[in-house]
Amino acid sequence: MKYAGSCEGFTEGEIRVDGAIVELWASSGGDALQRVGSATRQPDDTFTLQVPEAGFVMIGTVHPETVSGSGSFQFAGSNCPFTFSGSRVAEANATTTTTTAQEEATEELDPTGTGPLSDAEVRWVLERQGLDATQIKGFFASVRRTSMAFNSDDASYNRVVAIASLVTQFTRIRDDSGERQFPILHTLLLRRPDSDPCCGPLVHLARALRGEDPEVQSAFHRAVRLAITMELP
């Protein structure tokens, strides 16, 4: 599923296609993706999608086997045109990013840092892992969707969950190729005896974040950083 478009200030969007159901998810400024609307139409219908509360408008066409279309949505007073095309899939991820100067800045991971990993730091890690720009965009979309799935207003907790998910995906990527690139991080997250229904110490910490203890938060983030940097060359 390809999605091309740009709009000033709009950092990421995602179109999901499930049969003839089209949904637009969008985010800006690093916030979690929000579902801004959906529509169900017959093949080749042209539709207009309006989501009053978010002020988005999407126009497109849908076909059960392949989908393509064009449209626009309003963001921050600007008209944002886009096109999309692709095969019918259960869930198609398509992202576009209007990269800001801030996002382009390369920020290396600071092992002593105690705040959540910034997007720039995560991007740095992913680049070191050999992911290309498209994969990285998909990664951020996935992480934000994970955050959103918890349906929590607690941004810090969401961020932790997102990073944990990201780390898990690192592992899966490497498992597929028969190599695990973050064994220590994986161990801290998931390692557990067979008889223990729970998990590694980082999951304990992540759960403890529900108590919003700043010390626990910083410990979690510091541990993630240390573990990542220990595995990188």
Next chain:
Amino acid sequence: MRIPVFAVLAALVIPLAACGGGGAGASAAGKLGVELSTPDGWVVSDDGLVVARRSADLAVSVPSGPRVRVVPSADTNTDINELIGDGEDASNTTVVDIPERTTVAGRQALAITLRETDGNAQIVRRYVAAASPTGASVLFVLEAPADTFEASRAQLNRIPGWS
């Protein structure tokens, strides 16, 4: 004088069995490249992956005294979101030592020490993750009841090692 072969074997096997370090146990730890040193008077599990001051603590989830265990398995397909989202509340977990780099017998490791509530017990666990000489990622758990952990800390730190 000719010594029967079985006597030689018995002389070798009995002491190993007595300390629990033989047979499958040695290979389980050996596969991970791990070797736990056993302080005088302590006991080691048959698989060589647990060392405790009290034999009753070898197989229980919450030990009544100091213990070191090696956690050998991990489910790589575990969904991290389920672990975090559906688990019991762990808001009473507190940080004893912030995450820090350390070493296990000369090899780089990452350690975190947490005070956790396990059932009705307060227990301090120091998690030490390291890469073994065989390339396996190993998690050592150094633990003791919260009120005795500090007194046992130095001794616990000396137990993890490599084969």
